[in-house]
Amino acid sequence: MRRIAQPGPAPAERAIALPCAARRIALDLPAGTRLLDALAALLEGAESGSFALTGGALQPFGYVMPAPSPDAAHAAFYSAPHRPPGGAAWERGAVTLGWRDGAPFFHAHGLWREAGGARRGGHVLPEESVIAAPIRAEGVLLRGARFEAVPDAETGFTLFEPRPGRLAPGAANALALRLRPNQDVTEALRGLARGAGFARAALPGAVGSLIGARFADGRVSEPFATEAFLEPGGLGAPLRAGLVDMEGGLAEGALTPGENPVLMTLEAVLLAA
Numbered sequence: 065m066r067r068i069a070q071p072g073p074a075p076a077e078r079a080i081a082l083p084c085a086a087r088r089i090a091l092d093l094p095a096g097t098r099l100l101d102a103l104a105a106l107l108e109g110a111e112s113g114s115f116a117l118t119g120g121a122l123q124p125f126g127y128v129m130p131a132p133s134p135d136a137a138h139a140a141f142y143s144a145p146h147r148p149p150g151g152a153a154w155e156r157g158a159v160t161l162g163w164r165d166g167a168p169f170f171h172a173h174g175l176w177r178e179a180g181g182a183r184r185g186g187h188v189l190p191e192e193s194v195i196a197a198p199i200r201a202e203g204v205l206l207r208g209a210r211f212e213a214v215p216d217a218e219t220g221f222t223l224f225e226p227r228p229g230r231l232a233p234g235a236a237n238a239l240a241l242r243l244r245p246n247q248d249v250t251e252a253l254r255g256l257a258r259g260a261g262f263a264r265a266a267l268p269g270a271v272g273s274l275i276g277a278r279f280a281d282g283r284v285s286e287p288f289a290t291e292a293f294l295e296p297g298g299l300g301a302p303l304r305a306g307l308v309d310m311e312g313g314l315a316e317g318a319l320t321p322g323e324n325p326v327l328m329t330l331e332a333v334l335l336a337a
Contacts, residue, residue, distance in 0.1 A: 123151025150179025208233025
């Protein structure tokens with residue numbers, strides 16, 4: 065399996081997972097609102113969330129793509145910001161809703177088609193993206209765990225990690241989690257589900273990065289730095305991903321188990337099903 069050396073020390077614990085209570089939610093995020101504000105409004109009575117996002121449009125819209133690192137401080141980095149004139153029609157992606165510096169924040173990756181016709185993908189800039197046509201959000205809201213942006217010594221980035229929540233969770237039916245680099249995403253998620261005693265588990269969606277990609281139909285994405293998301297589904301079936309690589313290539317489909325390691329991080333919620 066592929067491996068990328070990170071600049072900092074690798075903790076022995078390769079996943080952070082906290083039991084929590086998850087409540088399913090499905091609604092349209094309204095037009096005329098910043099995507100960040102529309103998602104933050106969902107936190108009334110909740111602490112974090114994980115959603116698939118489909119349809120709609122963003123205008124104005126800002127994003128970055130993966131890029132080679134300019135120095136040894138990171139294994140890979142981000143491109144300069146892109147702000148496509150006319151915005152973009154959103155196709156699909158995933159978002160983790162959490163907190164940074166005490167305020168709501170999100171981490172979202174997706175695929176879209178820009179007004180000029182080009183199909184692109186990448187990492188959405190929360191402060192620069194406004195909903196121009198309603199976007200469907202389907203996933204879970206959490207109590208008892210909250211994703212917080214914290215410095216990560218291994219990768220050199222500030223990343224979402226699940227931390228103990230401030231609201232009483234009630235009966236736990238989910239895990240809020242983060243996977244660290246260089247472990248296969250399918251095997252790691254299935255292992256966490258087994259460890260939690262989930263006979264079956266569902267994934268509302270997940271956001272992170274993979275070291276290239278190997279798909280079940282034999283296709284390969286070779287560039288090592290990607291921005292990726294996982295689509296909703298049960299862990300009994302192959303995970304489905306969408307991604308953009310650092311050369312601008314798009315890829316999507318079912319992943320081959322055992323051959324798709326995490327590059328920097330993957331945050332997700334596992335729901336007992």
